[in-house]
Amino acid sequence: MTHADLIRNATQTLIAHVEELTTLDSAIGDGDHGLNMRRGALAIQAKLGELAGQSLNDALRSMGMTCMSTIGGSSGPVFGTLMVTLGKELPEPPTAASLAAALDAGIKALTRLGKAEVGQKTLLDVLDPVQKTLAAGGDDMIARVRQCALDSADATAQMDAIKGRASFLGERALGHVDPGSRSMALIIGAVCDSLQAPAPASPSSA
DSSP states (O other), rough: HHHHHHHHHHHHHHHHHHHHHHHHHHHHSSSSHHHHHHHHHHHTTTTHHHHHHHHHHHHHHHHHHHHHHSOOOOOOOOHHHHHHHHHHHHHHHHHHHHHHHHHHHHHHHHHHHHHOOOTTSSSSHHHHHHHHHHHHHOSHHHOOOHHHHHHHHHHHGGGGOOSSSSGGGGGGTOOOOOHHHHHHHHHHHHHEEEEEEEEOOOOOOO
């Protein structure tokens, strides 16, 4: 499994969920999150050949810059900053502990960027528990990270929106999952699914 495979699977997952993300954002935002994320995913897929020839760190930085230039609204700078930060901080080959440290740096960068904090119905509410899960270590890490991301995104439905357009809705935002959190969970879930997928069987010799 190469990092190009992970990128392909993650971007394809976002594209496949464009309608779901659009519906989520239509309830508490501008309704364009799904289309914006699809635009970024397609732009990244168009560079897969180039990304495959780069190191993981360079690929992350390249994808971050692509997100910033192609994804509209606040999502471009947010997802772009996260990937650029991971590209700077993540050693190769990455481990659970080093990924936890890189994610911590990413969370701090996003906090500075958006003046947001954990608990305010943003993608930080997925990244923070995932980072803590990675830092804690233990068995079945990939499965636990995947479930943590999905559960944490679902939990944003019960949070008050403090940042973004949803904050203007007050209590009406309750009961709705944050679209950015769902996108983040889809990306993490796709990466985890790819890492857990069985390796293709080698051709049997005659």
